Every structure is written in C-alpha cells, then in structure tokens.
Amino acid sequence: MARPPRFDTDQLLDAAVRLAAEGGPAAVTMAAVAQAVGAPSGSVYHRFSGRTTLLAEVWLRTVERFQEGYFAALTDASPPSGGAGGPGPDPARAAARAAARHVVVWSRAHRDEATLLLYGAQDFGRAEWSEEHIRRADSGNARVFASIGGLAADLGAADERGRDRVVLALIDLPLSLVRRHLRAGEPLPPHAEDLAEECTAALLR
Template identity: 75%
Template structure:
C-alpha cells in the first residue's frame, strides 16, 4: 500500500499564498513553495503541472473562497437593500479575517499569469466572474435599477466602495479600522438611497 502524501495541495497553496503576500506573484515558484513547506520539488510538480498551474490554483482558490460568502450575502432576495449592505460588509469582514488572501486579491488574475492558464482554469475564472455579474444584475433589478447609470450605482455600492476601503488600508500596511464594516455598510446604504 502506498504511503499517504506528506504534503497536501492546501499546504502547498498556503505556502504559495504566503510567498505572494510577501513578495508578489513573482515570488511564487515551484522551488520556493517546496522550500517553504520543506518538501521535495517533486511533491509540488506532482500536484501542479508547472508554475502557471500553481499560480492559477492559488488565485482561483482565493477568489472562490471570497466569492462563497459574497454570494451568500447577495442571496437575501426578501430585502435587496439588506443584501447589498451585507455584500458590501462581507468584502471588508472577509478581508479583515483573511488579510493574506485580501492582499493577494489586490493583484489581478493577469499578475498570476491568466493569459497562459489552462482551459479548465480559465473556465473556472470565467464561471466565477459570470456568477458575480449575474448576481449584481439580479440585485440591481431587485433594487429597481433599470438604466446603465443606476446599475453602475449598484456596482459602485457593493463592489467598488468596499474594495476601496480595504485597498487603501492594505496598501498602506495598516490594519482595517474597527469601524470599517459599519462605515462601509452605512456608505453603501447612503449610495443606494
């Protein structure tokens, strides 16, 4: 019977995340990940076809984990204004709870080699983006936003505004202030009227 692997995929992706947080996407190499967990390079190559696949997986895992809570917040269709406030709040609360992941998401998929991703990785990314746009469209409709200007207001309230709160503090190397979630939620509510 074969021995169970000593290093699992999540351990390797966690190491890649730490490397990206500390030194940007260029710091994520197969050998750096192996060294970070004390694994032979073969362990990394056994799970990822190459650096491009490793970069795609660390990006996608992070985005998908974030989106899970974001979609849950948007599902409250009984009160679309509450759903909007909850989604905006989620961006800040998730970033506070997952500062390394939030720092990684300050980059874009292009920084993680998206142009060279496999068809499967590209499909996963596109599916996630499609869900975001569909959810925002559903929310905008529930809020009565029919024209492009009003739809843009919804996106500004539940995407751009909370991201700007997070981005400003993370890029300055500061923790999010204790009132960031509340302020974001209040600002979203004010913007939606």
C-alpha cells in the same frame, strides 16, 4: 498500506498565498513554495504541472473562496444583524449592505488572501492558463455579476447609470476601503465593516 502524502495541495497553496501576499505574484515559484513548506521540489511538481498551473490554482482557490461568501450575502434576503443603520424592510438593500460588509469581514479574517486579490488574474498569468482554469474563472465571475445584475433590477436600477451605481456600492466602494489599509500595511480599523455598510446604504438610498 500506502503512506498518506506529507504535503497536500492545500498546504502548498497556503504557502503560495503567503508568498504572494509578501512579495507579489513574482514571488510564487515552484522552488519557493517547496522551500516554504520544507518539501522537495518533486512534491510540488507532483501536484502542479508547472508554475502556470500553480499560479492559476492559487488565484482561483482564493477568489472562489471569497466569492462563495459574497454570493451567499447577495442572495440572502434576510437583513444583516447588528449592521450600521439597523435592519431595513427592503430585502434587496439588506442584501446589498450584507455584500458590502462581507468584503471587509472576509478581508479582515483572511488578510493574506485579501492582499493577494489586490492583484488581478492577469498578474497570475491568466494569458497562459488552461481552458479549464479560464472556464472556472469566467464561471465564478459570471455567477457573481449575474447576482449583482438581479439585485440591481430589484433596486430599480434600470439604466446604465443606475447599474454603475450598484456596482460602485457593492464592489468598488468596499474594496477601496480594504485596499487603502492593506497597501499601507495597516490593520483594518474596527469600524471598517460599519463604514462600508453605511456608505453602500447611502449610495443606494
């Protein structure tokens, strides 16, 4: 019977996430990942054909994990429990508040991953990614923005100004709250989730 691999893909990507959070994308190399887990370099090359593939996979795994929860919040019509301002009768506004809150909740629970996402796909070598990696990235982004577009329509955002307001409320605003603390090396304050939700609700009122 063949022995199971000692170092699996997720273990290697977890190490890459930590390296990126501590030193940025430049810190994520095949040798650094191998050293971080105590693996021979061959174990890393066995799972990733090269650094470009490694960078693509660590970015995509991180952003896809974030998007799953964000997409669920956007498409969940039930009002959030225990959020600032209490449950409201409008499912679209409840979903918007839940989505903004998710940004902070997820970032608090996954600090290294959230720090990684302060960068962009271009910082992780998107220009050199394979067609499959680019397809995965574009597909995930399209899925989320289609949901935001549908929510904007439900909120009555019929013109460009209104749609920009929704994007600001659901993406830019909660991300700016997270970014400020992560870049300062500070923990997110205990009121961050409520504050993100309050501000999103106020902007969409």
